[in-house]
Amino acid sequence: MAEPARRGGIASRAAAAVAAGCTVAGAVAVAVAVIAGPGPGLTGYVSEAGIAGTGYARTYRIGVFALATALLLLAAALPPALRATAGLLAAGGVCTVISGAVTCSAGCPLPPFERATVADLVHGSASIAATASVVLAMLALLTTPGAPAALRRIAGLGAVLAVPLAAAIGLAILLVGRGGLVGTLERLLLAVVAGWGLVTATTLGLAADRDGRVNRP
Secondary structure, eight states: OHHHHHHHHHHHHHHHHHHHHHHHHHHHHHHHHHHHSSSOGGGSOGGGGGOTTSTTHHHHHHHHHHHHHHHHHHHHHSOGGGHHHHHHHHHHHHHHHHHHHSOOOTTOOOTTTSOOOHHHHHHHHHHHHHHHHHHHHHHHHHHSTTOOHHHHHHHHHHHHHHHHHHHHHHHHHHHTOSSHHHHHHHHHHHHHHHHHHHHHHHHHHHHBOTTSOBOOO
16 A cells, blocks of 8 residues: 555655646746737736737747646645645636637627627636636635645635635726726736645645645644
8 A cells, every 4th residue: 555655645746846837837928928929018918918810829828728737737736635626726727728729809808898709708708717716726725624734824825815806806897897907906816826826836746745645734
């Protein structure tokens, strides 16, 4: 039994390490596409960097797929007791793949203030679902009895930052629509989500013991 457990621990650490690397690579690629691309800056959505035909669309999509991979690997690296968190992260990873595969039209319009195409709705719904899944994963980890203390602390900090931002974005989209407020809030939330994923993956990679579990500090 010791040898399979040891192999499980090695696999968990490897998944966590690769997840951390994919998070960094994906975040950098998306940031480059958003900053260097022809998008409208803070007044637009991050997804506008991936509109087909723009100069950095491929860079953006590579970054999104790297982040999706990071979520799936992070789900695989979590200890068995965190099945709910892993399931939410896996769902977030799948939704992120859809978000990267289905690009929006110019401006990435969303209701109720703009007329959206089917692709816009699919892309927007997948993007929102992906982010929501990760925020819910933080809350699930935080409320799971027996979850490792280090991971709970990280999830608690992430949730404190992410939940108000997510609520504010939802209200801003419904009440204000596309603009500088939504653009700024969206970028802050995505930074929090990516930061939580990176710190969680790094903690898992460093703290996993030979049995594939996470040591409690």
